[in-house]
Amino acid sequence: MSPEVFIYSTAVLYGISTLHYLLYLIFRKEKLATVGLYSARFGFLTNLLAVIFLIVKDGSVSLFTPKGAFLLFAISVVTVYLYFSTKHKLSLSGAFLMPWATLFAFISSLVSGAPKEVFPVGIVGMVHIVSAFLGYSAFIFASLLSILYLIFENHLKKKKFSVFFQKLPSLTLIESVIYNSVALGFFFITLSMFAGAVWSEKVFGTYWSWHPKQVATLISWFVYAGIIHLYLYGEWRGKRFCYLNILGLFVIVLNFLGVNLLSSKDVHSFKG
C-alpha cells in the first residue's frame, strides 16, 4: 500500500481532533474532548503506518526527505501529547497542540519525498533523527503548556470562570508536567547530538564541523540547560519558569526556520 493513503488519513484525523478540541474550548462538553482524544489516537496509528510504509517503500533514507521529516515531526508531537495528557487529564492542551500536528501532517502530504543525496542511515542515523524530533516536540509541548499555565494563573487571579478555570486540574500539576516535558526534551536532544556526531564521523569522517545546524542546536541545548538550571537551583518557578519556556520556543522556531527551512546547503535542510 502506498504511504500517501495513510498520510492523508493522518492529516484528516488530526484535523478532526483539532476541530473537536477547539469546539471543546467553546462548548466545554466532555464528549467533544473524548472525540478529540480518540481521533488523535487513531491518527497516531495511521501516522505510524505512514512512517512504516514510507520506510518499506523507499528505505530509511526516506525519513530524511521533507515528507518523511514532517511525518516524523507530526508523530513525535502527538506522542508527547498523548503520553502526558492521558496521564494527567490535560485534554485542554489538545486544543493547543493538535493544530501543530495537523499542520505537519498536512505539509507532509504536499512536499516532496525524494531524497537529495543518498547516504547510509543505519541505527545511529535513526536514533539521531527520531530523538531530535521527540526532543523538539517535548520542548514545544512544554512551551504550549506554559502558555496554558499563564492563562490559567491569570484567570484564577482575576476570577474569570473560563474554560481554563473550569477544566484545568491545578497550577502545581501543570508546572510539574512542564518540567518533566522539558527534562525529557533535554534528554532526547542530548542523545540526538551524540548520535549525530557519531553518524557524522561515519559518513563525513568528522564528529563536529560547525555546520549552521550544529551551532544552532548547541545554542538551543545551552538555552535549555540554562532553563533547567534556573528552575532547579535559581527558584525560577511558576510564571517565571513559563516565560523561560516561551523564550525557549522562540529559540527553537528560529533554529528550525533558519536552518531547516531557509538554507538549502546543509544536510538538515528540508528544501527538496
Add this chain to the structure above:
Amino acid sequence: MGELKLCCLGVSHKTAPVSVREQFSFKGEELESALLKLNALPSVEESMVLSTCNRVEIYFTTRSETSFKEVIDFLIDEKGADLDQINSHFYRKVDRDAVRHGFYVASSLDSMVVGEPQIVGQFKDAFSLAKELGTIGTVLCRFCETALKVSKRVRTETGISKNAVSISFAAVELAKKIFGELHGKRVAIIGAGEMAELAAKHLMTNGASEVFVVNRTFERAQKLAQEFGGKAFPLTELETVLKMADIVISSTGAPGYVLTPENVLPALNTRKHRPMFLIDIAVPRDIDPALNDYEGLYVYDIDDLQQVVDANIKERLREAEVAKEIIEGYVERFMKWLRELEVAPLIAELKEKAESIRKEVLSKRLPKLGLTPEQEQEVDNITRIIINKLLHQPITSVKKKAVEEETRNQVVQIFREIFGLGKE
C-alpha cells in the same frame, strides 16, 4: 383488559412546597405497609415507591383504562388528602414519559442540586425494598436496573457531578486548583464562624494536614482547635501563624481589614514562591483586596466563592444536556423491550398452535407411508423447517409493529384475528 402501561404518579420540589411533600412522604414501616397495600389494588400489577425529602413518586404498571384513579384514591385514603391537592401538585406520567422521568431522577437530572449523588442510593433502596416485598416483577425490575445503569454511565461519562456547588466545597476546589494535592498543606482559621469551620473540615478530609486557629478570645480558639486536633493562637501571634499557613480562612467580626500587606507580605517572602490562598468569608471583609495583586497570593471573598458556585452550576446544567442525549437512547430501547414483551405471549401461542397442528397431521398421516425411521425423522425435520420459515416473517413483523405507537393496537388485534389466537 387494555395494554400494559408503566405509570408514574409523583410530587417533587419542582411542583410542591415542602409542606406538601412531607405530608405525602413515606418513612420506614409506613413505606412497607403502603407498598403492600398499593400492590393489593386490583388494577396495579407491579409497584414501587421512591420517597425522599425532595420527592415522593409511585411507579406502577397497570392494564386499567383509568390508570391513575385507584392509586390516587389510595393516596387520598392513606394520607387524608383531598383530590384538589393531588391534582394541583402531582404529575402523572405514562410510558415513555414515565420511563424518561425515572431515568432522569436516577441520574440526578431532576434533583434540586443537579448531579448530587444521594439520589442514586435512595433509588437503590426503593428498588431493593420493592424486590424484598415482591411488589415488582419483570417490567419494573428491568426499569430499575436500566435506570441504575444509565445513572452510572451519566456519572462517569459526563461532568454532571464534578464541580463543587456549595461555598465550602468551592473553597476546597479552588485550593486544589492552586496547590494540586492538599496533602501536607496547613490551614489557618482566623476568627470563628460556622462557614470557616465547615470549609476547614472539608479541607482536612481532602488531605490538609494541620489546622491553626487564631481568635480574639483565646478560649474560643482553643475549643475550636481541639475539634480539629490543631493548635490555638491568640490574635497577637497572627504573623507567626501566617508564616506557617498555606491556606487562610478569615471570618472575624472586625470592622476593618485584619490581613493587610503589612502582615501578609513578610509571610509571603519566607515562602520561597510557594503560593498562598486567602479566603475571606467575613462581611465586612477581613482581607485587603489589594493583596490579590501580589504574585503568589490568591484572595477570594464570599462573592467570588459564590460566583464559582454559580459557574459550576451552569457547568452542570451544560453537562445535563449531554446526559439527556445518553438517556434518550435507553428510553427508546426500554420502550421497545416493553412493547415486544406485550406480544411475547401472542407469539408463543402462535408457535404452540403451529406445533400442535404439525404434530396432529404427522401422527395421522405418517404411519400410513410406511417409511424407515430415518425417513420419518427427515419428514419431521422438513415440516419443522417449513413452519419456522412460514412463521418467521409474521413474527418479526408483529414485533416491529408492536413498537410503533400509532398502529400498535390495531396490528396486534389483526394479528390475533388472522391467526385465530386467544381472545382477550
